[in-house]
Amino acid sequence: xxxxxxxxxxxxxxxxxxxxxPASKAKPAAKPVALVCPVTGEKIAxxxxxxxxxxxxxxxYYFCCSSCKxxxxxxPQKYVKTxxxxxxxx
Numbered sequence: 001x002x003x004x005x006x007x008x009x010x011x012x013x014x015x016x017x018x019x020x021x022p023a024s025k026a027k028p029a030a031k032p033v034a035l036v037c038p039v040t041g042e043k044i045a046x047x048x049x050x051x052x053x054x055x056x057x058x059x060x061y062y063f064c065c066s067s068c069k070x071x072x073x074x075x076p077q078k079y080v081k082t083x084x085x086x087x088x089x090x
Contacts, residue, residue: 038079039068056080 035044050062052069
């Protein structure tokens with residue numbers, strides 16, 4: 001009787017075990033990508049190293065020096081055509 005009960009329980013649980021959700025896989029860490037100043041094209045190691053930032057059309061641009069931000073803010077369209085916009089490294 002006990003063996004029959006165990007066999008019946010196992011038979012009922014088998015389909016659940018077969019269709020159980022797979023273990024979640026951790027996403028690989030994003031590789032740090034250097035930011036690029038849209039005015040000079042100079043690489044910036046991280047947002048902490050940037051001298052300033054501006055948001056234009058929902059995207060954030062970072063600058064290598066204090067003179068780049070005012071130039072960008074005056075005419076951002078001039079610089080966004082060639083700017084490389086990447087997700088910032090924090």
